[in-house]
Amino acid sequence: xxxxxxxxxxxxxxxxxxxxxxxxxxxxxxxxxxxxxxxxxxxxxxxxxxxxxxxxxxxxxxxxxxxxxxxxxxxxxxxxxxxxxxxxxxxxxxxxxxxxxxxxxxxxxxxxxxxxxxxxxxxxxxxxxxxxxxxxxxxxxxxxxxxxxxxxxxxxxxxxxxxxxxxxxxxxxxxxxxxxxxxxxxxxxxxxxxxxxxxxxxxxxxxxxxxxxxxxxxxxxxxxxxxxxxxxxxxxxxxxxxxxxxxxxxxxxxxxxxxxxxxxxxxxxxxxxxxxxxxxxxxxxxxxxxxxxxxxxxxxxxxxxxxxxxxxxxxxxx
Amino acid sequence: xxxxxxxxxxxxxxxxxxxxxxxxxxxxxxxxxxxxxxxxxxxxxxxxxxxxxxxxxxxxxxxxxxxxxxxxxxxxxxxxxxxxxxxxxxxxxxxxxxxxxxxxxxxxxxxxxxxxxxxxxxxxxxxxxxxxxxxxxxxxxxxxxxxxxxxxxxxxxxxxxxxxxxxxxxxxxxxxxxxxxxxxxxxxxxxxxxxxxxxxxxxxxxxxxxxxxxxxxxxxxxxxxxxxxxxxxxxxxxxxxxxxxxxxxxxxxxxxxxxxxxxxxxxxxxxxxxxxxxxxxxxxxxxxxxxxxxxxxxxxxxxxxxxxxxxxxxxxxxxxxxxxxxxxxxxxxxxxx
Numbered sequence: 009x010x011x012x013x014x015x016x017x018x019x020x021x022x023x024x025x026x027x028x029x030x031x032x033x034x035x036x037x038x039x040x041x042x043x044x045x046x047x048x049x050x051x052x053x054x055x056x057x058x059x060x061x062x063x064x065x066x067x068x069x070x071x072x073x074x075x076x077x078x079x080x081x082x083x084x085x086x087x088x089x090x091x092x093x094x095x096x097x098x099x100x101x102x103x104x105x106x107x108x109x110x111x112x113x114x115x116x117x118x119x120x121x122x123x124x125x126x127x128x129x130x131x132x133x134x135x136x137x138x139x140x141x142x143x144x145x146x147x148x149x150x151x152x153x154x155x156x157x158x159x160x161x162x163x164x165x166x167x168x169x170x171x172x173x174x175x176x177x178x179x180x181x182x183x184x185x186x187x188x189x190x191x192x193x194x195x196x197x198x199x200x201x202x203x204x205x206x207x208x209x210x211x212x213x214x215x216x217x218x219x220x221x222x223x224x225x226x227x228x229x230x231x232x233x234x235x236x237x238x239x240x241x242x243x244x245x246x247x248x249x250x251x252x253x254x255x256x257x258x259x260x261x262x263x264x265x266x267x268x269x270x271x272x273x274x275x276x277x278x279x280x281x282x283x284x285x286x287x288x289x290x291x292x293x294x295x296x297x298x299x300x301x302x303x304x305x306x307x308x309x310x311x312x313x314x315x316x317x318x319x320x321x322x323x324x325x326x
Numbered sequence: 327x328x329x330x331x332x333x334x335x336x337x338x339x340x341x342x343x344x345x346x347x348x349x350x351x352x353x354x355x356x357x358x359x360x361x362x363x364x365x366x367x368x369x370x371x372x373x374x375x376x377x378x379x380x381x382x383x384x385x386x387x388x389x390x391x392x393x394x395x396x397x398x399x400x401x402x403x404x405x406x407x408x409x410x411x412x413x414x415x416x417x418x419x420x421x422x423x424x425x426x427x428x429x430x431x432x433x434x435x436x437x438x439x440x441x442x443x444x445x446x447x448x449x450x451x452x453x454x455x456x457x458x459x460x461x462x463x464x465x466x467x468x469x470x471x472x473x474x475x476x477x478x479x480x481x482x483x484x485x486x487x488x489x490x491x492x493x494x495x496x497x498x499x500x501x502x503x504x505x506x507x508x509x510x511x512x513x514x515x516x517x518x519x520x521x522x523x524x525x526x527x528x529x530x531x532x533x534x535x536x537x538x539x540x541x542x543x544x545x546x547x548x549x550x551x552x553x554x555x556x557x558x559x560x561x562x563x564x565x566x567x568x569x570x571x572x573x574x575x576x577x578x579x580x581x582x583x584x585x586x587x588x589x590x591x592x593x594x595x596x597x598x599x600x601x602x603x604x605x606x607x608x609x610x611x612x613x614x615x616x617x618x619x620x621x622x623x624x625x626x627x628x629x630x631x632x633x634x635x636x637x638x639x640x641x642x643x644x645x646x647x648x649x650x651x652x653x654x655x656x657x658x659x660x661x662x663x
Binding site (some may be wrong): 057 | 449519565580584
């Protein structure tokens with residue numbers, strides 16, 4: 009049994025519930041996701057916006073419950089944990105450090121809050137823990153009484169990370185932790201995450217649309233498309249030889265700061281489909297260069313091929 | 327022949343209660359027809375301010391001074407509003423970062439596109455011409471799109487429609503401020519490809535403002551790296567990305583993990599500190615506080631741009647002294663071209 013197990017999870021949202029003017033509709037953000045996360049590993053989740061990455065993160069955090077299936081941590085369903093118990097185990101780092109911190113709480117108060125809520129230690133031991141944590145994430149001591157408005161984006165994200173880690177959680181869910189930051193600051197935050205991962209033996213879920221970042225950090229990668237995992241496996245295996253047509257296009261779209269002008273020619277036709285009205289069969293078939301009749305009628309299941317699992321009727325051969 | 331856009335010694339200052347801010351401190355840029363210039367730098371470096379100045383869209387309290395801001399031989403400084411209206415939109419078009427806020431949510435796409443085109447190029451302001459242009463920028467079912475409101479379209483579609491609107495006015499120069507930052511990587515690649523193709527077709531000049539060096543590598547002919555309101559390194563994109571000479575440019579490139587080159591979870595380079603607040607006049611090298619190679623001489627006075635044999639300009643004492651050749655790590659140059 010793996011540490012975190014996501015078992016055939018579905019999550020749907022009602023659109024326009026009770027509206028007299030609009031037809032109710034169901035948006036299926038996750039349409040049957042199954043994956044395992046081992047203790048101490050970093051799993052990267054990649055895909056375009058609307059593919060369900062962030063919904064999956066919310067289910068892992070226990071902020072929302074799945075409509076079908078279940079998420080278990082250490083063999084226990086996440087819904088069976090009391091909120092405080094869950095918060096001790098799993099913590100989030102969100103994308104936007106400008107909105108994830110309370111503007112009226114000082115840095116030290118924000119970092120200490122999880123300990124206070126858990127009723128851990130005395131005021132003095134908490135203050136000591138905050139000081140250690142601030143040093144651990146590279147925040148200078150004089151910022152302890154500063155408010156978020158006084159901090160730069162990188163400093164705020166450090167506060168968010170310190171706040172997440174002070175209760176020594178086992179799992180850290182990072183939803184686009186560096187997207188709102190400049191590259192010079194992004195690299196510092198990535199270095200910090202790597203260091204903390206090593207030090208605390210954290211299990212991490214890293215959601216990012218920046219594939220270079222995922223490649224740098226993750227042990228394994230899951231590529232998602234319209235609420236399903238389409239390819240999952242070890243990072244190097246997938247980045248070096250993608251077998252799902254969608255993964256290959258995603259990797260091609262990655263622009264690297266190397267000399268030599270040139271843009272990739274993508275063979276992605278059409279638009280990202282609406283999750284309210286997903287295409288039948290393989291959801292990727294309207295955009296896929298290899299689509300056949302089978303793809304239009306039958307959704308492929310995840311199956312192991314060549315050291316990874318993919319869901320495709322026509323895996324790429326090279 | 328004079329370049330399409332020629333900016334010399336552009337300075338912007340904004341008086342505040344805390345003193346005089348100088349977000350742009352003497353910037354030189356030039357763009358030719360059919361050329362793409364990328365302006366790169368962290369937030370707060372004065373990139374967007376420079377673009378706003380070129381378009382005459384600075385906030386009212388900002389003061390502009392420049393030796394020369396000329397577009398197609400005509401000076402843009404102190405132009406009366408009537409003259410501006412003949413240039414802005416018609417000859418210099420702007421593409422903004424967020425196409426959601428650039429369109430009016432209350433009007434159908436077709437109506438607001440037609441309004442802009444009617445003002446600048448009355449001849450193309452018919453639904454047929456607009457729909458043709460939408461098809462050209464890769465929008466399927468253009469007639470249907472024209473009847474929709476902005477919120478009904480995805481970010482990628484809106485950005486394509488923004489580009490189509492800009493192109494309908496047949497500009498000579500497009501200024502794009504972070505045009506793909508809000509988009510997915512797949513859409514980003516498609517939009518950039520579209521811009522590059524259209525440029526090859528119409529030989530429009532393009533100024534691309536971005537913080538993403540990957541985007542720069544994909545599309546730019548020349549690069550101007552800005553730091554603290556100054557250009558610190560400028561030259562051919564190939565040369566700068568292949569062998570950056572200014573410590574800031576090197577720092578920016580070292581920050582980015584490159585698959586296949588950067589070891590898994592190896593420590594990435596970073597630039598300590600933050601972009602300084604542009605208060606008052608410079609008395610030393612602007613990058614001093616964050617530079618790992620700062621020396622006593624860097625403190626003495628501001629540094630001037632110095633030219634290199636390969637045609638680029640670098641604002642660093644190490645380069646002026648001919649010592650910069652030793653800075654860059656060997657791995658970066660060894661890449662096959």
